[in-house]
Amino acid sequence: MPDARSALDGASEAGFVKVEEMGLQGMITLRGDLAAEELQAAATAATGVDMPDRTGIRTARDGGNALAWMAPDELLVMVPYAEAEERLAQIQAALEGRHVLAVNVSDARALFRLSGGPQVREVVAKLCPVDMAPAAFGPGMFRRTRLAQVPAAFHMPDADSMVIVCFRSVAHYVYKLLCDAAATDSEVRYHV
């Protein structure tokens, strides 16, 4: 199979934080009864991480696998891009006969990493109506929200970086917004 291409081919720009497109991430939307043992077993087996709390994310140490809470009946299963179909099949097999929906959405998304320090919070706070104070949001949490005029989600792999997920078709729009928000000399210095 030829190599798949991410929306922006890894574009990056440095302002008061660095903005970079991350390349492709395997993603599976899993809808079902999140309290069901079988579903939990399938999700954790596919990723090697524990079930996340409501509004939370659990990430494997190497970062390639994660489980994120999307909604009361929806999980986002993150796996390496190349393994997405295989893991999807694994989940579907494990949940055969159960009422769930598991579907590969790896190509439907674009991901961005903001890095360079705790001020990554302020880039997000310029675009999303979310309380980005360290006491209100931090690593281990996963937030679905609005980023300017489009839907988005984000989490903090650590205190100094941020991963933002949006739809692939608006990758340019989001990238430009993030670069503008991270522009040199536009620090707000409210959260840091």
Add this chain to the structure above:
Amino acid sequence: MSTRLAQGGRLLTRGRPVNFTFNGKRLTGHAGDTLASALLANDQLMVGRSFKYHRPRGIVASGAEEPNALVGMGEGDRFEPNQRTTTTELHEGLTCISQNHWPSLEFDVGAINAQLARFLPAGFYYKTFMEPRPFWKHIYEPFIRQSAGLGKPPKGADPDSYEHFYAFADVLVIGGGVAGLQAALAAGRAGARVLVMEQTPHWGGRAPVDGGTIEGKPAEQFVTDALEELTGMDNVTLRSRLMGAGVYDHGYVLGYEQVAEPRAGQAGPRHRLWRIRATRVITATGALERPLSFAGNDVPGVMLASAVRDYAVNYAVSVGDRTVVVTNNDDAYRTAITLKELGLEVPAILDARKGGGGPLAERARDLGIRVETGKGVAKVKGTRRVEAVAICNQAGEGAVLEEIKCDAVAMSGGWSPVVHLFSHCGGKLNWDADQALFRPDRDKGPTGADGDVFVLAAGAANGHLDLAGGLADAHRAGRDAAREAGFTAADATAPQAEAPEEMPLEPVWLMPQGAGVKLRMKAWLDYQNDVKVSDIQLAAREGYESVEHAKRYTTLGMATDQGKLSNINGLAILSDALGQPIPQTGTTTFRPPYTPISMAAIAGQARGETFQPVRRTPMHDWHAENGAYWEPVGQWRRPYCYLRDGEGVQDALNREITQTRESLGLLDASTLGKIVVKGPDAGRFMDMLYTNMMSTLKPGRCRYGLMCSENGFLMDDGVVARLDEDTFLCHTTTGGAENVHGHMEEWLQTEWWDWQVYTANVTEQYAQIGVAGPNSRKVLEKLTDDDVSAEALGFMGWKPITVAGIPARVFRISFAGELSFELAVPAGHGRTLWDKLMEAGAEHGVMPYGTEAMHVMRAEKGFIMIGDETDGTVIPQDLGLHWAISKKKDDYIGKRAQARSHMTDPDRWQLVGLETLDGSVLPDGAYATAPGTNANGQRNVQGRVTSTYHSPTLGRGIAMGLVKHGPDRMGEVLEFPKVDGTIVEAKIVEPVFYDKEGEKLNA
């Protein structure tokens, strides 16, 4: 003259001169100056002309309330009109020009209006320019607009950047004076997350100028100490140059930050709009001094007493060598004392109160200042600056007792709390008769989601004008706010403050009390809109009894300052004219923003490339590089057609259509909505969503379906593929994907929550490419080893294949009416597949075709298009789509509505094809006329064009339309008038123009 004093100026940095220009004149100020203080230091007392009469106007105030001193600032694309000099920090290279005059500030032709003032009273325009009616639009209005108005708008695009910022706080304190700081201390000590906003660059507000002691120390020391303590608290943020612009529902507050003002070539945003959610909001916004209404109170050199004091203390500027103070309260004595102590002359203090003042008056007398009680100003002498005041008895009609030479007048009519932010969201006010002011009602503040009041006024903004009372009130407000936000306030008492006792003021709404009409016509209420005491009285006489009506009739308070100085005085005059108490008249509505904020800050990042999201398919760049002529479809950009060198749009369409019909065309169909519906009840759900039967569809097969709203109207259409027993894939229109997905979820979540169905919008997961034309199978076979023959993959079938090494679904569906395949591959592979198809199709002359070629080809086939044949009022039955409406099903969304009498009315317009007799293209949306006229005298109509194109395949115009009894009238000729008055005749025909038997798409 106004000038800079040799020493002093608490906000100045003397060693740093700053150069600027005013009307081209090169002037110099100091770092720390406002533009207003720098102009005054350069004896530039007169700064503009008034709106209506073009009277000379000078600086009146020292802060946000300034009505007069507005200038056009900057040059070229950075020019901005109506900028307040009093709140503009002076910066190197600042350029500004005065406004509303021609040809120059000093000599202005429009000033003739002032001579005509008695012929231009309130309502003059309404009364005079009524008749003849057409004159208003074409003659009167353009002329009035030319002569009125303040600054001119800039012409170019704003080159600077602006942004938003979302912030959250337990307690938001608006105002950084001593009250705001004390409230912040009280809330901060309790552990609440506090954000303090101060609109100026300086903390402490008026207290350092007005004096008094706090805990035995000067007010300025208290400010320094408070800032130190607050800065040390992790839970408190202090932001200056950040104005509280508006308070909205549920603790939402807009803040307006001057980030890079003054501009000196800094990077970064210029303004930042703060969008804040706060559990409690404390408005410690202080109070504004009121002018007094006496004749000539607008002559340059007449200024608020507090402003005269501010300029002297903060900026070491004396507004005049000889300043007469006129007042109805004790506070203005502070100005006289300040000036006297600086060595300036104060020829007299005119105190309108018979009894005079308290200890401050004593102090003034001790300094040797002449104090006249029960006296006022009869009129101010001078045109472009004050030359003298004529004094009179306040109780009389203005008989002049004496003339006093002076070059400045400091006036004080008392203070009005800044209740704006408390009132924006519905906070109610009480009239405090003792202090003659409106103050917030603690129990009737704006309420939040929990039903509790979320805005607390504090200090002077709450009507506590004295230092001690204001601090105590602010301390209470800070503790209350923290407690209500869930924190426990520490046991601490408010700091003790001391200031000279003050005698009560006496309300003075007109000076002198019995001023005759000549004086009243020169007694200004609203400086910016040129509204005088006599105008309000006229409005009352003419029946404008409501304050809101009187405001609009006279324009009182409708200028850019929103009546900060004029509203209370105006409604007091109105109350007097109506013979009713002030609270019965009430105030006009306080609306955000507190002072004007830039449109650019409101837009924030939504400009240029990020004005709105533009959705791109994985093949977007290829299209852009290959002549795409874009069409917006929803938020997507799709190629309308691809222009080659020298080609017109119609040429490109003809080429793309002919190529596709004769050989091979490619369409980027990635934007089509794709929604997965899965679950044991998916079939049942699909039968409800679509008008036709979907549950009987076999896995591996596709079916075209119609989706209606519950009102029966056709809302979307598309091909449904059954992926497996439990799973359907619904294709929707490009613009309809999100709406249809929302529609599905709404029904699932609200009506059929017990059905076992999940949906997922996978639109963006796939790049989808339409491969159409007689050679499409040949090119596909080059790229796949899977069997895509007619036997293995019949029309309306689908199967998984591998194409160019990429896993794909191939759908044997056709919108163009040709042999056609749609290939869906993961979006990350879309561009690769597109390139491979272009390469493989080269031998067949492959070309991409755009949305318009697609439209023409579907119209040739008589296929409907959502948005062309439908407009929200059309049902499938109108479109001859009965075959797609199941008769077997008990129900589907829209079924009941479609049975209603109007929906089954045989007179509903029905879909037909239309062929012009001359082969021309019918105008889009044209109406078919019928004999006679309707009740409105308009021509009767019997149909309209819904789609119309030139068909290169048929070499003539083709169209579809909805026509009354259309299908029964085949062969009839209808008349379609065009906008040029000519008529096109068109024959009613079947809507299918091409390949009626469908041999091609079944190939």
